[in-house]
Amino acid sequence: MHQLQDVLEVRQFDRQHLDSLFSRADEMRIIADAGGSNRLSGKILASLFFEPSPRTRLSFESAMMRLGGSVLTAENALETSSWAKGETIEDTARIVESYADAIVMRHPEAGTPARAAAVIDIPVINAGDGAREHPTQALLDLYTIGHELGRIDDLNIALVGDLKYGRAPRSLAMLLTESSGINLTFISPPNVRMGDDVKADLLSRGVSFEEETDLLAVLPDVDVVYQTRVQHERFESDEEYREARGKYVIDAAAMAALSPDAIVMHPLPRVDEIDPIVDTDRRAAYFRQARNGIYVRMAILDWLLRDE
Numbered sequence: 001m002h003q004l005q006d007v008l009e010v011r012q013f014d015r016q017h018l019d020s021l022f023s024r025a026d027e028m029r030i031i032a033d034a035g036g037s038n039r040l041s042g043k044i045l046a047s048l049f050f051e052p053s054p055r056t057r058l059s060f061e062s063a064m065m066r067l068g069g070s071v072l073t074a075e076n077a078l079e080t081s082s083w084a085k086g087e088t089i090e091d092t093a094r095i096v097e098s099y100a101d102a103i104v105m106r107h108p109e110a111g112t113p114a115r116a117a118a119v120i121d122i123p124v125i126n127a128g129d130g131a132r133e134h135p136t137q138a139l140l141d142l143y144t145i146g147h148e149l150g151r152i153d154d155l156n157i158a159l160v161g162d163l164k165y166g167r168a169p170r171s172l173a174m175l176l177t178e179s180s181g182i183n184l185t186f187i188s189p190p191n192v193r194m195g196d197d198v199k200a201d202l203l204s205r206g207v208s209f210e211e212e213t214d215l216l217a218v219l220p221d222v223d224v225v226y227q228t229r230v231q232h233e234r235f236e237s238d239e240e241y242r243e244a245r246g247k248y249v250i251d252a253a254a255m256a257a258l259s260p261d262a263i264v265m266h267p268l269p270r271v272d273e274i275d276p277i278v279d280t281d282r283r284a285a286y287f288r289q290a291r292n293g294i295y296v297r298m299a300i301l302d303w304l305l306r307d308e
């Protein structure tokens with residue numbers, strides 16, 4: 001298995017990588033729950049976030065600290081970094097390289113973390129680039145499926161909501177091509193259907209998918225329903241957003257239709273697409289999913305920085 005230098009997109013991960021990363025995440029669960037370790041003592045993570053991100057930024061920072069490392073953070077980098085003065089991302093990356101041992105970056109423009117990675121030698125982790133990819137979210141999502149259901153193969157999975165602008169469901173769909181026996185169902189308002197690039201990727205790798213409109217009819221047959229927020233900030237007009245919002249909600253009726261052994265996932269944050277009454281149902285896995293983000297991100301940092 002070749003060592004990865006950066007984490008930029010899910011296509012970098014083959015099944016061997018996933019099995020190795022997920023076993024390491026299991027070890028990290030034990031380490032974190034025992035109070036952490038000093039495995040990354042002396043290492044520094046720079047977190048450069050050009051978009052808001054409570055979960056991804058804080059979980060990466062928490063993961064680094066739980067491994068004994070330190071963090072430099074630019075939370076609102078669009079306003080506070082030299083980017084605001086017109087500096088290129090390449091120059092920003094070159095400067096930060098001399099301050100830190102790895103960079104985790106979120107940016108509204110697709111491909112920006114890859115541009116940074118191309119000019120520096122320290123690892124760059126894509127924490128979400130526009131509506132393109134969110135690879136570490138997909139990794140923690142697949143880890144969560146394995147942890148909750150005991151397998152990452154032979155699954156019926158419904159991806160619901162904004163599949164056009166939602167980078168998390170896009171990355172998860174593409175990562176699932178490393179599993180076998182996957183049947184995907186896409187359920188979305190017509191103006192935010194899954195992108196043709198993702199569909200082409202699935203077809204080229206032999207993963208079957210279908211597009212449906214009736215959520216309640218699909219729910220009895222799925223192992224995982226992966227609900228997503230309509231990404232208001234990425235729409236070109238409010239009218240387009242209004243066409244997409246509120247169409248599919250996981251509520252009491254949806255939970256009644258869902259199999260007793262299935263789980264409900266969501267990358268969070270949610271707005272109104274999961275009724276809070278669902279939170280106490282044991283099948284609601286989304287807060288456990290967010291917690292798994294710590295273990296998977298600890299594993300990613302440990303992998304990139306200890307095995308370099």
Ligand code: CP
Pocket residue numbers: 052053054055056057128134137267268269
């Ligand atoms: N799931 C996710 O990416 O959440 P944040 O935007 O809070 O990082």
